[in-house]
Amino acid sequence: MRDKFVMGALFLMLLSGLMLGSLLPGVSPASGAPAEAVLTPVANNNSNGGARFVTFFNGTPISVDTKVCSDLSAFDVGDYQYIIKQTVSAANQTTVTVSYSNVSGSTNPAAYYIAAQTLLSGTPGPASTPISNMGQIALFGKYLCAYADLNNATPVSLYLSLLGK
Numbered sequence: 001m002r003d004k005f006v007m008g009a010l011f012l013m014l015l016s017g018l019m020l021g022s023l024l025p026g027v028s029p030a031s032g033a034p035a036e037a038v039l040t041p042v043a044n045n046n047s048n049g050g051a052r053f054v055t056f057f058n059g060t061p062i063s064v065d066t067k068v069c070s071d072l073s074a075f076d077v078g079d080y081q082y083i084i085k086q087t088v089s090a091a092n093q094t095t096v097t098v099s100y101s102n103v104s105g106s107t108n109p110a111a112y113y114i115a116a117q118t119l120l121s122g123t124p125g126p127a128s129t130p131i132s133n134m135g136q137i138a139l140f141g142k143y144l145c146a147y148a149d150l151n152n153a154t155p156v157s158l159y160l161s162l163l164g165k
Contacts (some may be wrong), residue, residue: 037087051067051075052164061087061155069104069145075164078144081134083159086127089095092123092154099143119160122151139164 052075056068072078084094099113117137125131146160 050090054162054164056160056162057082057148057158059083059157059159061157062148063150063153063155065147065149067145067147069101069143070162071104071142072139072144072162073142075139075155077136078137078139078162078164079134080119080160080162081132082129083132084120084125085130085157086125087155087157088127092156093151093154094120094158095122095149096120096158096160097147097149098137098144099137099147101143101145102141104143113143114141116140 046138050134054070054072056070057066081095084096086092096119098119100116102115103112119135120133121138144162146162148158148160150156
């Protein structure tokens with residue numbers, strides 16, 4: 001009988017020790033490593049109700065530097081496509097860049113338009129052979145401007161469009 005009493009007392013002590021241990025806060029060793037990164041979803045918060053298609057250059061040959069702007073303030077990103085074709089065998093190295101601004105129609109556009117990325121960088125293709133590419137750019141400010149910089153007066157056929165989303 002005495003053995004049963006000792007065993008019961010030991011069991012109660014073990015049980016109360018476990019219960020007391022579960023009430024204490026957990027302690028883990030400190031670490032100098034930062035917490036793991038957590039993926040943050042990115043949302044398109046514009047309420048633009050859809051997309052907008054803009055044609056900056058329509059394929060008509062140009063022979064001088066040309067800038068065309070459009071109000072794309074309601075959109076976050078744009079999918080662009082260009083098609084460029086030399087109209088004669090003489091090469092015209094053409095560079096197409098985009099710039100952003102909140103101001104339009106100024107007398108000093110260089111001061112108001114912020115240069116962004118280059119869509120096409122000056123390598124001419126053979127005459128009558130179209131070169132095409134498509135990509136995506138971020139849209140900032142109110143106006144997006146496309147600038148075609150030609151290195152000579154030889155006409156070049158340029159098509160550039162953008163789908164604002």
